[in-house]
Amino acid sequence: MTQAAGAARTVIMTVDDDPGVSRAVARDLRRRYGGEHRVVRAESGESALQALRELKLRGDQVAVVLADYRMPGMNGIEFLEAAMDVYPAARRVLLTAYADTNAAIDAINVVDLDHYLLKPWDPPEEKLYPVLDDLLTAWRSADHRTVPCTKVVGHRWSARSSDVREFLARNQVPYRWYSVEEPEGRRLLAAAGQDGRRLPLVVTPDGTALVEPEAPELAARVGLATTPTAGFYDLVVIGGGPAGLGAAVYGASEGLRTVLVERSATGGQAGQSSRIENYLGFPDGVSGAQLTERARRQAARFGAEILTAREVTGLEVSGAARVVRFADGSTIAAHSVILATGVQYRQLDAAGCADLTGCGVFYGSALTEAASCQGQDVYVVGGANSAGQAAMYLSRFAKSVTLLVRGADLSASMSHYLIQQIDEVANIAVRHHTAVAAAHGSGHLEQLTLRHTLTGETERVDASWMFVFIGAAPLTDWLDGTVLRDERGFVLAGPDLTPDGRPPAGWELDRPPYHLETNVPGVFVAGDARAESAKRVASAVGEGAMAVMLVHRYLEQS
Structure with a gap:
């Protein structure tokens, strides 16, 4: 193992069993980051883990760890999983060949992978440095104190246990799963004073034990934002799928005070996809989780608030304000609203x-x-x-x-x-x-x-x-009596509201509804929830961006 001088600097570690490749990676990293960071190079997972432990004992900070996937003895995924126990806050990058991209996608859930890079990445100015810049920025903005991982104790065939695991995974919350039948699971239950009849048990990073937690309580306890910071916004986006995330990115980036409200987890159905191969700009495919996390971080970077586990139950018109009501009775208001509630899979109508x-x-x-x-x-x-x-x-x-x-x-x-x-x-x-x-x-x-x-x-x-x-069923029942929908529940907008050229009932403006505007002025719809939409990720993102453009037009004329 070799390392650059300067013990006070934050560490970037690279691990590759090929000495030539290892030196080349370290050279590229030092050329860009050597002034502010110490680059530590290792040629096996075992030696890298030993180096991490030594750094930990000295109190050094590790910002990013890059590991090659194909290493003998301990592959890159196994190493990164072990490295999480030593430096859980370090950003994790897997270096892969094209043939190993499936392994990289698998690693997203196994080790909460932040990124994977295909080798070779020449030129690094285009393919390596932008990725590292983003990861270092994200690392600097985080709290680097060692925090215990969330633990979940449950039963393999428990619906509630499955729901909790799905919620945590889709919200990119690292957790460890323990079966109620294994010793560690029983020890955690005993420590929480539980006998296993009520599952799952969730032990949060601060040591709080939650028994059969509902999504809002769980979200708040694991650090997800659930409470708005203001009572009034320029734009409320309801739904965190591709359309909602697209709207949040464009709304916030264009100066609108924007809040996105999601009832479960950002990504929608697309976020659950293991691999999307026909999305523009990703010739090797991208997982729904990767695409969602990048979009979420992008929206947050532009200043959009993202609220999780908040169910919207009503939409009201109060003068120029559009009031959004939550399941707990609280409300927020805005000049405009974009409905991006998406769809959910239809339940199988079969006995049992x-x-x-x-x-x-x-x-x-x-x-x-x-x-x-x-x-x-x-x-x-x-x-x-x-x-x-x-x-x-x-x-x-x-x-x-x-x-x-x-x-x-x-x-x-x-x-x-x-x-x-x-x-x-x-x-x-x-x-x-x-x-x-x-x-x-x-x-x-x-x-x-x-x-x-x-x-x-x-x-x-x-x-x-x-x-x-x-099939897909829209999540729009809560709009009944306010926003017009078709017989299947999909939201009508723009030309679909005026098939005969006449404005919809109750429309009081001297212009027809804009293309994505509903029968309520200032309330727009984007993505799968819209009647006759394309039901594709790319079109949903595009409609989210288009809806923001129309929001600006609406606000200028209000």
Whole structure:
């Protein structure tokens, strides 16, 4: 191991078992950051861990750790996971070849990976330094005191345990999972004075024990913002999917005092995608979690507030103000509102499914539960891109993945590139004209009854895991009586409000509604919640940006 001089400087560590590559990485880092940071180089995970422990004993700070994925003895993911125990605040970067990008995506959940870099990155001025600049900026703005990790104790087949894990994972909150059946799980329960009959138990970083916590309480305890800092804003964005995040970025960057309100976790359905390959600017694909976290950080950097675990239950007009009411009765007001509430997966209308949800039957939880499917037979219900992406991701863990599709083929609802990928994976099978008639199990899913949609014939199969991605239902019931919607609940806007050229009932302005404007002036809609929207990530982001442009136009004329 070699290191630059200057013990008082913050450390950037690089680990690569190839001496030539290791020297080249360190050279690139010193050329840019050597004046302010000490670059420490190691050629194995073991020696790097020893160096980290020595730095810890001396009280030195480590800002960024870069580790090569393919290292003998201890690969990059294993090293970064161990490094988290020594320097949990250090930003983590995995260095990968193109063939290892799937491993990098997996590492996002395993080690809370901040970024992965493809080698080689020549020129570093374009591909290396911008990434490190952002990570160092993020590191400097954080609190670097050692903080214990959030711990979750639960049961494998507990719906509430699954909900808590999903909430933490999707909000990028690091946590450790302990089964109630393992010794450490039992020790944590005993320390909290619990007997295991009420699960999950969440032990927060400050040592507070929460039993069966609801999302708002959990969010507040793990450091997520849940309370607005003001009572009045220029713009309230409701929903944190691609459309909402796009609106928050553009609204805040253009000087509007902006708050984004999300009832669960930013990212929406796109945030649950294991891999998005047709989004502009990412030729090698990007996970929904990566895209979401980057957008969230970007919005925050521009000054947008982001509130998590706040459910909106009403929208009211009070003169020039638009008042948003929360489930707890509190309100915030704004000059304008963008509805970006997105959609949720429809519930499977089959006997037994409701009782087994979270206990083997999951809706859009493939990323969180995939590791538990190791070596097992998994069923995925649905024929659109979300189902195909889930099947591809699960195939890396499961013994087999069976895609259940009601139609005759996938081409009607799935992108061509994804169909080709599925065809090339040996352990993915597609069953056409097949629906789930019933789910069976005592405490957790054990079997499925499948029905052929043409012949009506049924078949019972063993199954412990089923992931459902069937259609989309808008989250707009709370708008009833205020904002006009179509028969399926999607929000009407712009030309859809004026098919005959006449303004909607109650419209009092001397202009027609703008393209994304609802029947309530100053209230706009973007993304999947809009009637006749494209239901694609790129179009949702674009509509979020367009809605902000129209907000400016509305404010200028108000």
